[in-house]
Amino acid sequence: xxxxxxxxxxxxxxxxxxxxxxxxxxxxxxxxxxxxxxxxxxxxxxxxxxxxxxxxxxxxxxxxxxxxxxxxxxxxxxxxxxxxxxxxxxxxxxxxxxxxxxxxxxxxxxxxxxxxxxxxxxxxxxxxxxxxxxxxxxxxxxxxxxxxxxxxxxxxxxxxxxxxxxxxxxxxxxxxxxxxxxxxxxxxxxxxxxxxxxxxxxxxxxxxxxxxxx
Amino acid sequence: xxxxxxxxxxxxxxxxxxxxxxxxxxxxxxxxxxxxxxxxxxxxxxxxxxxxxxxxxxxxxxxxxxxxxxxxxxxxxxxxxxxxxxxxxxxxxxxxxxxxxxxxxxxxxxxxxxxxxxxxxxxxxxxxxxxxxxxxxxxxxxxxxxxxxxxxxxxxxxxxxxxxxxxxxxxxxxxxxxxxxxxxxxxxxxxxxxxxxxxxxxxxxxxxxxxxxxxxxxxxxxxxxxxxxxxxxxxxxxxxxxxxxxxxxxxxxxxxxxxxxxxxxxxxxxxxxxxxxxxxxxxxxxxxxxxxxxxxxxxxxxxxxxxxxxxxxxxxxxxxxxxxxxxxxxxxxxxxxxxxxxxxxxxxxxxxxxxxxxxxxxxxxxxxxxxxxxxxxxxxxxxxxxxxxxxxxxxxxxxxxxxxxxxxxxxxxxxxxxxxxxxxxxxxxxxxxxxxxxxxxxxxxxxxxxxxxxxxxxxxxxxxxxxxxxxxxxxxxxx
Numbered sequence: 214x215x216x217x218x219x220x221x222x223x224x225x226x227x228x229x230x231x232x233x234x235x236x237x238x239x240x241x242x243x244x245x246x247x248x249x250x251x252x253x254x255x256x257x258x259x260x261x262x263x264x265x266x267x268x269x270x271x272x273x274x275x276x277x278x279x280x281x282x283x284x285x286x287x288x289x290x291x292x293x294x295x296x297x298x299x300x301x302x303x304x305x306x307x308x309x310x311x312x313x314x315x316x317x318x319x320x321x322x323x324x325x326x327x328x329x330x331x332x333x334x335x336x337x338x339x340x341x342x343x344x345x346x347x348x349x350x351x352x353x354x355x356x357x358x359x360x361x362x363x364x365x366x367x368x369x370x371x372x373x374x375x376x377x378x379x380x381x382x383x384x385x386x387x388x389x390x391x392x393x394x395x396x397x398x399x400x401x402x403x404x405x406x407x408x409x410x411x412x413x414x415x416x417x418x419x420x421x422x423x424x425x426x427x
Numbered sequence: 428x429x430x431x432x433x434x435x436x437x438x439x440x441x442x443x444x445x446x447x448x449x450x451x452x453x454x455x456x457x458x459x460x461x462x463x464x465x466x467x468x469x470x471x472x473x474x475x476x477x478x479x480x481x482x483x484x485x486x487x488x489x490x491x492x493x494x495x496x497x498x499x500x501x502x503x504x505x506x507x508x509x510x511x512x513x514x515x516x517x518x519x520x521x522x523x524x525x526x527x528x529x530x531x532x533x534x535x536x537x538x539x540x541x542x543x544x545x546x547x548x549x550x551x552x553x554x555x556x557x558x559x560x561x562x563x564x565x566x567x568x569x570x571x572x573x574x575x576x577x578x579x580x581x582x583x584x585x586x587x588x589x590x591x592x593x594x595x596x597x598x599x600x601x602x603x604x605x606x607x608x609x610x611x612x613x614x615x616x617x618x619x620x621x622x623x624x625x626x627x628x629x630x631x632x633x634x635x636x637x638x639x640x641x642x643x644x645x646x647x648x649x650x651x652x653x654x655x656x657x658x659x660x661x662x663x664x665x666x667x668x669x670x671x672x673x674x675x676x677x678x679x680x681x682x683x684x685x686x687x688x689x690x691x692x693x694x695x696x697x698x699x700x701x702x703x704x705x706x707x708x709x710x711x712x713x714x715x716x717x718x719x720x721x722x723x724x725x726x727x728x729x730x731x732x733x734x735x736x737x738x739x740x741x742x743x744x745x746x747x748x749x750x751x752x753x754x755x756x757x758x759x760x761x762x763x764x765x766x767x768x769x770x771x772x773x774x775x776x777x778x779x780x781x782x783x784x785x786x787x788x789x790x791x792x793x794x795x796x797x798x799x800x801x802x803x804x805x806x807x808x809x810x811x812x813x814x815x816x817x818x819x820x821x822x823x824x825x826x827x828x829x830x831x832x833x834x835x836x837x838x839x840x841x842x843x844x845x846x847x848x849x850x851x852x853x854x855x856x857x858x859x860x861x862x863x864x865x866x867x868x869x870x871x872x873x874x875x876x877x878x879x880x881x882x883x884x885x886x887x888x889x890x891x892x893x894x895x896x897x898x899x900x901x902x903x904x905x906x
Contacts, residue, residue: 225531232539233527233546235465235513242464323455327661 220397250279250318253325255332257307257314261341264305264314268333272317275331277324283315297356307336378417383408386423395427403427430614433502436483436509436607437461439600447502449618449625450657450664454478454497457512465513465543466497469572471658473499473651474805476571479544479719481551483509483597485608490601493722494551496570499654500723501647503618503625504669507611509604511597513543516550518596525591526550526584533584537576545571548718549585554597559589569804570717616672623665627672631753634780637668639755642777644668648691649724651716652732671723676782685785690727694739697726704788707796707813708742714798715739717805727781730763733773733836736808736875740767740837742796743786744829745813751782758782767836792817792825793896797888801875808832809876812888816896823847823856832876833868833885840867843889857893861886 231237255272257264269281284291284303294300303314314334319325342348386407390400406426411419433444447456457463457480469475473496480497482505483490490509516524523531526549536542545568552559552567559567564585573581597604616627624641628634638644644666647653656662670676676689679700686704688697694712698721702709715721715738729737730750740763748763752775763784766774775781796813800806811831817824826847828840842863850856870881895902 223534226534226536226539228539229531229534229536230523230527232536232542233513233530234517234523235463235543235546237539237542238464239467239540241468242458244462323661330661 221394250320251322251325253317253319253322253329254313255315255317255329255334257310257312257336258334259307259336259338260310262307262336262338264307264334265337266333266335267315268335269315271331271333272315272328275317275319275324275328277320278317278328279320280318281315281328282318299355306339375415376417377412379408379412381417382411382419382423386426389424390427399427428614429617431616431618433506433616434611435505435507436604436611438515439603439607441607441611442510444502444505446618446620448620449501449503449623449667451502452498452654452658453480453500453502453505453510456502457497461512463512463514467540467543468498469541469544471498472655473716473720474570474572475541475544476548476568476717476719477541477544479547479571480513481511481547481554483511483604483608485605488605490597490604490608492551492554492597494548494567494570494719495722496719498658499650501625501650501654501657501667501669503616503627504647504671506616506627506672507608507613509608511547511550513546516546516596524550524595525588526553529584529587529591530581533580533587535576535581535584541571541573545573545581549581549588551718552585553588553593553595557593559585561586565804566713567718569713570719572805613672613674616669623663623667625667625669627669629672630675631673631782634668634670634673635753635755638778638780641666641668646670646728646731646780648728649720651720651724651728652734670725670727670780681788683788685787688726688784688786690781690783691725694721694724694726705742705746705794705796707794708739711738711742711796711798711811714800714804714806726784730766730784731773731775731781733767733771735770735834735836736811736832737837738798738808738811738831741811741813741829741831743784744837744839745796745815745827746786746789746794747815747827748787749785751785752779753782754779760785764839767838770835789815790817795892795895797891799876799884799888807875810870810881810884810888812885812892814889814892816892818852818896821852823850823852828889830868830885833870833881838868840864842866852893852897857890861889864889 228237267283272278272281287302291301291303292298293302304312317325317328319328342351342353383404387400387404390403403426407423410423410426411417414420431446433447434441454466454468457466466480467477469477478496478498479494481492481494483492516527527546530536530546548568548571552563556563564582568581613629615629615633618625626637628637645653645664647667648670656664671691673691676691678689679692679697680687694715698709698712716724726739729739743763749760750763750766752759752761761774768774793816798808799810800808808831810833813829815827826844828843829837830840831837843860846860846863847856864885865882868885870878872878891902
């Protein structure tokens, strides 16, 4: 084996030492600058419901609270969907239990968490759709269906004669040699030979034992 | 002799906290005040173990290291202990503790968030055992959840410790820590911080006085229920009495008729003792909760909480246990059967406390207990069943059957007992008894199990019990 390669060598996790000693800093572990405010989020207690009213007066009055924000405070789009819309920051209709409805900033985490529990939320509960058949019947798709097509394949491909299995056989030959620690070169050889063997015949199952190829 | 100052050992010195907020968790204290952020918050209810810390305690002149969940333990309960955090395992020169090194070398971390908790659980195992067999390892980490690496490399790391020297920083400084722990006087602790009071009495007399003066106080042992008022409901506990500081109640004694367990005896000690008399009781305790939980929780706490899925309760019911209840003036001995009135309500009145529990020793009886939960370790029962049977010439002479998870209280199956009593041990009897459980229980459907499943499993456990008795062998897949 090439001494510059790490393949098949056991290396420790690059952050392993930090993980086990408690010095791996996660977001909540970073020492905050003076005056940092702490957030907490108010969640929906219903899995599927229209939010009729958010009464946050008691939240505002709660100790240490500096700010409370709801969907009304969002100046631009109330959506954080990275590719498609449909991921509101604070929705008008809750679509899962625990969906964020509002947020609080307070002088400490504890006070922020205490404050969010003081919200009075009025829901109009809706009947959730929880199985695939019902969702199909009601045509409740997450996204619109898409088709990617070029030309008219049905005109060109009349009848499929064989799925060669060359890719699968390459992988299986390669992996067999690799896990048996035969080295990269042998692994590549067995992969390509296995693939070559299978395309000689119809069907994706070899007739001969492929271990004989080595 | 009272004090409002909490003294404990951290690193090489005695730390003092004057009049702390009694509702502050040790986890918050560590992360916010000590600014040690290796210890993480996960579930905040003593379930996931990422907040695991280790407390050193003097016991018979030696230090016992106990893993606990810092998220549900309050700061004043540190009094008289040695606090050990994941950062403290690293030597001053930066070299890792053998446990930490094993975790790195065996790829025991991936995202790393649960890792400090695992390290601390393994550290406690490393300190308290001399050989790490599979069951010791699995039990030691049963209270730590990992959602990415998987447990196999962590178990490998633990196994590798068998080949490693037991000499570490804590062994080296053993005498120093003992002398520091001895320096801390065991005083009654009384804290009054704003509107919150906290008492840690050192003896029963002191407890009685406090209860008389503050009858609305909540009694705290392991805190798996009480602490969640703070960590989940975010409410204040205005008046707390910490029971586990009363050494007088930390005992197990036995005579010819019964075993008596004091109210503050941790489950982990009781489990070791009871194994000899009722092996199934010890088995259920292993699955009652993690080591972190069993290190601090008590049978008295389980009884007083009176949860329908408290795992010791059906066992104690079928064993016909008694509880000794005291207040300022009186002592009462009550049978546990009938003690639970309705959902989480008991006969315990304000100003009273559970002093101890008496478990009758059996003659020729056979005692069996089973727990069904979605996960073997660290999970809440769907159904817990317990049977106490005396046979004579293949006839059932005495029978006590009790279930948890089948009603709003842990409950004896009286109709079922009637069918079984004085009946021959036959398939016919068992079938009738199974059917009669429908009269005894109307279980509910919830996240843990459906009504139908609960009834089915309750019947099947009864069948299993008698099949085991008939075939004179255990039919278990979990152990």
